[in-house]
Amino acid sequence: MSASSFLDALRSEGLTVVQVGDWRHHNRNGKGPWGPVHGVMIHHTATSGGKRTVELCRNGHPDLPGPLCHGVITKDGHVHLVGYGRANHAGLGDDDVLRAVIAERTLPHDNEANTDGNRCFYGFECENLGDGEDPWPAVQLEAVEKAAAAVCRHHGWTERSVIGHKEWQPGKVDPRGFTMASMRARVHDRLK
């Protein structure tokens, strides 16, 4: 979908959206393809502090240039748009998982890193330390649910098109602090 449609979809789902800089044209499209898109990927940032987290996700760091996702969901439940197009969030993942997402089947265990995820997933980074102790405020989890549902609604996808980074790329642990099964159940209910 276009950047404008993305913004509209998020707002229509009832989200408070903050547009950061020229997010519509901030991407990594010069480094590889973007699309066709097949799903939504959820992450935690392993950072704290909304402002700092948003800046990091927009700018990236020397080893990994930004944008590091499309939307950053801070603890207050706001969605900060930092980029649109190809973004450095998904890395290489498992082609069997991608096939399952496309078919909206039960996910197999991710045991390969052979497929470019930045091409085919929308990415939402969520402000959380990911240490298993940092709380996930209800308003933030609700925003994750709404953001994922907004994208699924636009594309006509079910909740099975929503996955966690840890379900895609071997070795990843994010998001930590809630289960993706519980989040998919919430997205399912929202899409009814």
Ligand SMILES: [Zn+2]
């Ligand atoms: Zn991640």
